Amino acid sequence: xxxxxxxxxxxxxxxxxxxxxxxxxxxxxxxxxxxxxxxxxxxxxxxxxxxxxxxxxxxxxxxxxxxxxxxxxxxxxxxxxxxxxxxxxxxxxxxxxxxxxxxxxxxxxxxxxxxxxxxxxxxxxxxxxxxxxxxxxxxxxxxxxxxxxxxxxxxxxxxxxxxxxxxxxxxxxxxxxxxxxxxxxxxxxxxxxxxxxxxxxxxxxxxxxxxxxxxxxxxxxxxxxxxxxxxxxxxxxxxxxxxxxxxxxxxxxxxxxxxxxxxxxxxxxxx
Numbered sequence: 001x002x003x004x005x006x007x008x009x010x011x012x013x014x015x016x017x018x019x020x021x022x023x024x025x026x027x028x029x030x031x032x033x034x035x036x037x038x039x040x041x042x043x044x045x046x047x048x049x050x051x052x053x054x055x056x057x058x059x060x061x062x063x064x065x066x067x068x069x070x071x072x073x074x075x076x077x078x079x080x081x082x083x084x085x086x087x088x089x090x091x092x093x094x095x096x097x098x099x100x101x102x103x104x105x106x107x108x109x110x111x112x113x114x115x116x117x118x119x120x121x122x123x124x125x126x127x128x129x130x131x132x133x134x135x136x137x138x139x140x141x142x143x144x145x146x147x148x149x150x151x152x153x154x155x156x157x158x159x160x161x162x163x164x165x166x167x168x169x170x171x172x173x174x175x176x177x178x179x180x181x182x183x184x185x186x187x188x189x190x191x192x193x194x195x196x197x198x199x200x201x202x203x204x205x206x207x208x209x210x211x212x213x214x215x216x217x218x219x220x221x222x223x224x225x226x227x228x229x230x231x232x233x234x235x236x237x238x239x240x241x242x243x244x245x246x247x248x249x250x251x252x253x254x255x256x257x258x259x260x261x262x263x264x265x266x267x268x269x270x271x
Contacts, residue, residue, distance in 0.1 A: 002060055003085070003093040006070060009051060010042025010083040010096075019043045022082055025101040030227055031150070039150055040085045044078035044098060051076045069095070069112040078110060084146055086112065086164075089175075091128040094118045097146070097164070111164070121169035124176070125149055125162035131179065133159040140180040141214075141238065144187050144196070148222035155231035157238065160186075166196035173203055182210050184241045189216030189225070198251060201244040212241035 013019060014036065022043050026036065035041070044051065052071045056062060065071035070078070081098030088094045095112030112118050125146040134140045141160040143149055149160045161179070163172060166187065176183060183204055187193035197213055204211040214237050216225050226234045242250075249271050257263050 002055060002065070002068060002070065003095070005055070005058065006051060006096075007040055007042060007083075007085045007093050009054060010044060010085075011040060012042075013045055014041065014043040014082075018045060021102050026082065029223075030154075032154075035150060035154060038153075040093075042083040042085075044076065044081050044083055046080040048075045048079050051078070068115045069118075081110065086118070086123065086125065087128050088117070088123060089127055094123075095120075120164055122171045123164075124172055125164050127161050127175060127179075130159055130161050134179045138180060139182045139184065140176060141184045141186055142176060142200070143222060144193065145221075148186070151223040151226050152234075155226060155234060157235070166192055166200075168196075168200045168203060173200075173207060176204075177207060177209060182212075184212045184214050184238060185244075186214040186216070186222055186238065186241075188219075188221045190219045190221075193221075194251065198248060201247065205244060211244035213244055213247040214238045214241040215247065 014022060026041070031041070052062070052065060052074060055065055055070070062071065062074070066073070070076070078096065078098040080100075082101055084097045084099065085093045086095040086097060095115070095118040097112070098110045100106050100108055111120065114120070126149045130140070130149075137159045139159060141152070141157065143152070143160055143162045144166055145164060146162050149162045152158075152160045161176070185197050185201055187197045187200075193216070197215075201211045201213065216222065216237075220228065222234070225237075252267060252270050256267055
């Protein structure tokens with residue numbers, strides 16, 4: 001109940017003149033008013049105690065607000081951040097991720113700490129809203145972060161979920177298995193994303209799942225790839241995803257000296 005009330009407060013804030021800079025940031029990232037509404041995006045204010053004061057006036061105990069990660073002593077934990085609500089498997093808000101904007105010199109994201117109802121490793125971003133779309137497509141696309149999921153939805157790809165990071169837990173792997181046996185990994189195109197693709201792909205392989213990989217080029221994240229290359233090219237990339245084994249064989253060749261017979265022999269043995 002507290003998270004739901006807080007989310008309404010954040011959503012109200014982003015529709016006020018106080019949200020001018022935050023709205024400009026979102027619009028520059030091609031996040032529209034429709035997307036803001038659909039994904040419940042909001043704003044925490046620059047004042048450091050507005051939400052805490054609101055909730056205590058509603059009768060909620062300060063110790064509880066501290067416990068669930070909205071307050072720290074008598075002050076708001078989220079200050080001047082764009083707020084993304086995080087839902088559990090049944091669609092209830094159980095936490096938030098607050099993103100800095102406008103060049104602020106602080107952590108890029110602040111996520112709700114572990115609480116009695118929020119364990120990041122037990123949840124997937126967009127799981128609840130993607131379930132029906134996954135059933136229709138008989139396929140689930142696994143991404144790193146929620147911005148990738150939100151951007152994908154704007155071009156009609158709504159069967160995507162996110163780990164909220166690169167390290168997949170055993171619980172998340174089982175949740176994905178419950179959604180579909182047909183999995184496409186679409187992680188960021190940087191070195192960390194490539195490494196995560198290999199690690200997580202092998203985990204799915206152990207579970208007997210049909211893993212494929214949609215590989216992003218030039219170190220781009222899905223959000224930027226879609227903005228740069230457009231809807232058709234991204235959908236074509238997803239539709240032409242390669243099997244995980246093909247991706248693994250290709251990755252083994254990276255940085256290899258193909259003029260060296262010894263290196264080629266070692267590569268063949270690895271494959």
